[in-house]
Amino acid sequence: MGGNKIVVYKEPGVVSVEDHDPPKLEVPADVAKAKGLTQKAPHGVILRNVATNICGSDQHMVRGRTTAPPGQTLGHEIMGEIIEKGDDVQFLEVGDICSVPFNIACGRCRNCKEGQTGVCLNVNPARAGSAYGYVDMGGWEGGQAQYVMVPFADFNLLKIPDREQALEKVLDLTMLSDxxxxxxxxxxxxxxxxxxxxxxxxxxxxxxxxxxxxxxxxxxxxxxxxxxxxxxxxxxxxxxxxxxxxxxxxxxxxxxxxxxxxxxxxxxxxxxxxxxxxxxxxxxxxxxxxxxxxxxxxxxxxxxxxxxxxxxxxxxxxxxxxxxxxxxxxxxxxxxxxxxxxGQCPVMKYNRQLMMSILHDKAHIADAVNATVIPLDDAPRGYEEFDRGAARKYVLDPNGMIPKAS
Structure with missing residues (x-):
């Protein structure tokens, strides 16, 4: 793993694709300090992103309709392949392809234990609930990128059981994140x-x-x-x-x-x-x-x-x-x-059942939302067209894995 190309909000109406350092198995420093966590994240994994999507929620930030600061990294709809895992990850392996719920959840607080993973109490100093690449959501780096770090991976990640099927149905399965x-x-x-x-x-x-x-x-x-x-x-x-x-x-x-x-x-x-x-x-x-x-x-x-x-x-x-x-x-x-x-959808309440509907050809959500694949470098164009009302769901291909799948 070299650098990490990632989509960044610059100012209202403007995003760019920039080179960042690759992610580490660490939680954001502010989260660690405020919540009493160790910054090292042996519970986390690094994903090579297979697909990551542009969301209407991202568009609110890009329009300047939130308090997102310039430099905010973007992207919370992620599907990826594990390329590195921490010592405390017990039930996932390098090479597994997984869907990432946009909710970041610890799996250990009262809300997570009650299934309310959209309002986890331990991953955001500002309020209950967190997400990748979103304003006021804890400072977690965005997933419209080549690589991303996922904390508490055993709890958060949904493994797609069969790698070949995961790649074959990637356009449907990438919609499971959000x-x-x-x-x-x-x-x-x-x-x-x-x-x-x-x-x-x-x-x-x-x-x-x-x-x-x-x-x-x-x-x-x-x-x-x-x-x-x-x-x-x-x-x-x-x-x-x-x-x-x-x-x-x-x-x-x-x-x-x-x-x-x-x-x-x-x-x-x-x-x-x-x-x-x-x-x-x-x-x-x-x-x-x-x-x-x-x-x-x-x-x-x-x-x-x-x-x-x-x-x-x-x-x-x-x-x-x-x-x-x-x-x-x-x-x-x-x-x-x-x-x-x-409120935020508690993704884990539904994602496994919806995954099974996709894998058994009962659900074809990519067709319904008109999934359209573009390279990561074309993300600015995707944002522009989406803002103009394109009837498409833009799926970014950060590592050239989607064409290989199809």
Whole structure:
């Protein structure tokens, strides 16, 4: 292992691919000091990344809509091959290909033991919960890189059982690190089940993953709403109904055209805080999706909210929204007895089952999200095209392993 090419946020709208030192079996110094950990990480492994993806959450940082500082390394969707392991890694071997949950978790705190790996208490000095390459998430180096260090590897990593199959199905399996479990989590926590009707707000990769997951869960009708025609076409490509929120007709009326009634059993917010109000030339309205899904979800229904909301947004349209304070119609949700589920998806709750669905040809998530492979050096182009609304999920190939697989 020589150096390590890695994607870095420079300023709003600008990323670059830079040469860094290779990762070591060490936790970030701030984490070690604040949490009383040894900086040496015999529990960790070094991965040669097979695939690593651009996520909409990364795009929020790159747009300048978080407090991410220049120099922030990027990337939390990772699938890689173990090339080095610490002395305390007992159940994994060099050469294993593994999916990396974007949640960094110790496996030892109360939350991890209760399955809440998205809010681990021991890996981030600032708050509960951590991730690779993300602002305020503990200073862990990003995974849009040739190599990455994964701590507490026996707990965190999901080994793909067969190497040949792992490489053959790499485009599906790389989605296990985040968007497939996150979309599934959104649909599952919204109560989607056999015969139910569901509305998914947002046809980006997470929204498409949520819609696909709703189908896996047995939904009778999955309706996806967005303002991007190409992304709506992608949703229709695997059997979803769609609504265009730029049209004059209300969301309720468009749903009634499809279902005969203006409401659904469940709804998923896969948009988050950079939401736009309905209409062709509508401006930003951070709470609009939350309010709309309460409006169109039946009394007693559930709302899954995997879309990202932040506590610091310097580009927000008003002062309250800059601290994540939104004008949500909680009274409406209360009156309709809605249940809400928010926060980071606890990836390990779902990733093994979803892996088995992929390996046994029951799930083809890469097709649903239009997975598109580009070299690591082309990451800036991927970010630019994704920001312009490309109906693609960009998969970076840091070490030239994806073409060999296919």
């Amino acid at each position: 968007i497939f479990p996150t979309g599934y989590h959104g649909a599952y926590t919204a109560g989607v089940t056999t015969g139910s009707t569901v509305y998914v707000a947002g046809a980006g990769p997470v929204g498409l993953a949520a819609a696909y997951s709703a189908q896996l869960l047995g939904a009778a009708a999955v309706i996806v709403g967005d303002r991007n025609a190409d992304r709506l076409a992608q949703a229709r490509s695997f059997g979803c109904e769609t609504v265009d929120i730029t049209e004059d007709a209300s969301l309720e009326d468009q749903i009634a055209e499809i279902l005969g009634i203006p409401e659904v059993d469940s709804a998923v917010d896969a948009v988050g805080f950079e939401a736009s109000a309905p209409g062709k030339n509508a401006g930003e309205a951070p709470a609009t999706v939350l309010n709309s899904i309460m409006s169109i979800t039946r009394a007693g229904g559930k709302l899954g909210i995997p879309g990202l909301y932040v506590t610091g947004d310097p580009g927000a349209p008003d002062e309250d929204a800059k601290t994540g304070t939104l004008k949500v119609r909680l009274g409406l949700g209360w009156a309709k007895s809605h249940s809400f589920t928010t």
